[in-house]
Amino acid sequence: MTLIIDTRTEPERALTGACDTLGMGLPVAIPTETVYGLAADATNPDAITRIYEMKGRPRFNPLICHVCDLDMARRHVVFDPISLALAEAFWPGPLTLILPMKPESGVHPLASAGLDTLGIRMPDGFSRRVIERYGKPLAAPSANTSGRISPTTAAHVADDLGGKVALILDDGPAGIGLESTIIKVEGDEIRLLRPGGLDVADIERVTGKTVQRPQTAGAAIEAPGMLASHYAPGAAVRLNASDVTAGEAVIRFGGKVLPGEEKAVLVLDLSRSGDLREAAANLFAYMKQADASGATTIAFGPIPSNGLGEAIIDRIERAAAPREGTQG
Known part of the structure; x- marks a missing residue:
């Protein structure tokens, strides 16, 4: 049976329940400002495997790792100057950066789909408190059956994954409602891998550089949301x-x-x-x-x-x- 805890009325119970469940290697549906995520310990291969199994997600599609602060991010990835400026300008918020993963990072290769890079972001809201309390990054794709419409309320998660996920944290409707914008910096070039909740114009304003748009076909999977068919309803x-x-x-x-x-x-x-x-x-x-x-x-x-x-x-x-x- 799925337990739903309202973070607005029972924040401490929600934090304790989330950390206990994550510690058992089980995914938790958590609210973020973008959409609700299906979160699990990014260092635990069994927990990550459960995410893929619960969603029916292909293993070649990497997951975004969520951190609570820049110090946690720096323990796992290497920042170039442009990416660091973007993190400082837009975190916490709907921006994911694709960065080289440090060899000593404890994030399991299952989370990165075997790539030597890692998608990483600092979410806003209650999910950040969960990560801070838990003390480890959380791998968290959207909390829905793979390829289907992303959830923006706890009820959406329950309707889709109810019975599969042990705990859903309810923090009301997601404020932004679109997944994060995904950016990869290569040298002096900034590439957009997925448009999202952060306007590309804001990135260009901060960096003074034109963001290169994604290829329309044949692009390698470097980040979530790059599959041609995604977010699909039954109709x-x-x-x-x-x-x-x-x-x-x-x-x-x-x-x-x-x-x-x-x-x-x-x-x-x-x-x-x-x-x-x-x-x-x-x-x-x-x-x-x-x-x-x-x-x-x-x-x-x-x-x-x-x-x-x-x-x-x-x-x-x-x-x-x-x-x-x-x-x-």
Whole structure:
């Protein structure tokens, strides 16, 4: 049976329960500012294996390791000057850095999928308190069945993984609602491996450098979220819809009505006011609502590509991609 503890009313019980469960080598669903994560001791191979098994996640897809402070990060990875500046500017927050792993790091190779680099970030909120109390980095992909829609509430986790995960910490809805932005610095070049909850423009502002966008096809898997098909609902997904077919669920943006909406089984607006941050926070929850509506197809209206729109569109494109086996 899955135990759910509300961190807002029982913080000490939540911390103690999480650390006890992690210490037994069992994953815990933890809240972060991005999405809910399925966390386990990054130094324990049995615990990491349980993450992969519970999610049905392929072993070649690396996990992000979460730390509570820069000192913990420095024990496991080597910072170049640009990456350090980014960490100092945006941690805690929705930024993951891909960095060389130190030979003496205790993080198990299963967490890095055998790569000599490690994706690492410092989350904001209650999860950081858990890591600080536990004293070790936590490997934590999103707390959902692999390839499916990421969870932004404890209820989403329970609906998907209930019965598999021993403990879920409930801290309310995730504030950002999109996974972290993933960056890799190579020499003087900054590469975007996955757009996410941190606007690339903010990275460019801090570094004074243009961030190189990811390749569209054939790129090696260097970080989570790079698989072509990901974040997928059970229904098919249609992008940039200009009209609506009978029986579809509609997710639009900015209050822009699509012709034929009266034939839809459900109509949702990510942000009637056109606020991309609000849209990002609503994306996964609205995808779950649309998927539960019985619609065979989810039609997304046009979304601007600036700012967080880049990350929103990335998630929708991956949700719409052909699905070949289990991914994510």
